[in-house]
Amino acid sequence: MNAVEKKLGNEFSERLNTGGFRFTPQRQHVYDVVMQKRDHPTAEEIFIRTKRTMPEISHATVYNCLDALVKCRLVRQVQLERGATRFCPNMAEHCHYFCDACGEVFDVALPTDSTIMPRPKGFKVDHYDIAVHGLCAECAGKSKK
Amino acid sequence: MNAVEKKLGNEFSERLNTGGFRFTPQRQHVYDVVMQKRDHPTAEEIFIRTKRTMPEISHATVYNCLDALVKCRLVRQVQLERGATRFCPNMAEHCHYFCDACGEVFDVALPTDSTIMPRPKGFKVDHYDIAVHGLCAECAGKSKK
DNA sequence: TCAAGATTTAGAATAATTCTAAATTATGTC
DNA sequence: GACATAATTTAGAATTATTCTAAATCTTGA
Structure with a gap:
């Protein structure tokens, strides 16, 4: 150093x-x-x-x-889609809402303790990756028309 | 047809x-x-x-x-890692436990209703992708030695 | 039977990631 | 402070993953 x-x-x-x-x-x-x-x-x-x-x-x-x-x-x-991996500066516990139409990504803080999920016997959890796919407000509006 | x-x-x-x-x-x-x-x-x-x-x-x-x-x-x-996308025959609500050491994937049924998660205003959810990274029992054992 | 549209094919093209070997940089030891 | 060792960087090649293209084939409905 x-x-x-x-x-x-x-x-x-x-x-x-x-x-x-x-x-x-x-x-x-x-x-x-x-x-x-x-x-x-x-x-x-x-x-x-x-x-x-x-x-x-x-x-x-x-x-x-x-x-x-x-x-x-x-x-x-x-990892949100096929193709290039993305990187995220937000290290707080959060999940990603991904718009399948425009590709926009929204971070949403996770309030609940995810560790309550059941897991395979002996599995040592490092971290959770939660992605929610769908349409953002804007694209959902467009696709209705 | x-x-x-x-x-x-x-x-x-x-x-x-x-x-x-x-x-x-x-x-x-x-x-x-x-x-x-x-x-x-x-x-x-x-x-x-x-x-x-x-x-x-x-x-x-x-x-x-x-x-x-x-x-x-x-x-x-x-999508679990960088590189190739994988496909899964299990259409029941479940999440993936992924061993970062050996690449093994474990399906675990999701008991709770994931829709309670907060979401961005107007976002129309299509589906959830939950991946849990860590070490499977076997690899966790090995890495301790 | 025909036209239009969907699908498949081989192979090329592109995109994403990893590898390689040489050069550079940093670290700990005497 | 010089030296051996190990980590890191670099350019570019190689590999891997995915998409595109244009022609051929198949399906459907008129």
Whole structure:
């Protein structure tokens, strides 16, 4: 860890270390980029956004960074449709409402404790991914007409 | 619809029709293949299995058939990891427990009515996809040692 | 029987992700 | 502080997953 990072002594780099990863400027940038906008970008979209502040970053590195961030629970990985995986900056317990018509994603906080669900004997739960598919208000309105 | 299908008068072909699709032998085969084994195969795996009874079927047709079956609610589409989408023959209300170590998928019936979840204003729910990630009993045991 | 539309096919094209090997960077040891 | 070791990054190739295309085939209803 260099002087700047030590001074910052930030939680970000501690979280990486705890997960067995090193701090790198690339991971910081990718993390910043995901946090900057409260949406659900694909790896490709994150790659494009990260290139704006770090033009020399490569594709593989973005995937590597995202994998590290997901493992350290700094970012969530979300599978909503066939095709590209998305990533989510919201680490609070929530589920995703996905509009099958326009692709919009809505985060909704989960009030109830999901751990009450029955589970296979011996299964050690890491996390829940709850996706609700349907039509957003706007698209539901359109499809009626 | 030909004579054989008329005679069978099966629900399968009715379900396709209701969804705006025609009955085709390819759709029947793909459906049979998915139903035959209670697992969670990818499109590629389904393609391979279907070729056994219908060697001339093409890749694109398997995707086309699966799309039709999913739209008619005869088969479920499941996103559990990055990479290939899986398909599921179990149409009962259930969630998926996914072992991040070995990739095994366990179906668990959902007892509670999920519709109590809060939702964005005006959102028209089609269906819920609940995936629980973690380690299956076997892998949890291994990782402790 | 014919026209229109749906479906299938092979294969190409595209998109998403992973792999590879070399270069670079950081860490701990003496 | 120099060195060995291991982690990380990089460009680009390779692989995997999915979609597209255009022609051929099949089905349906008039």
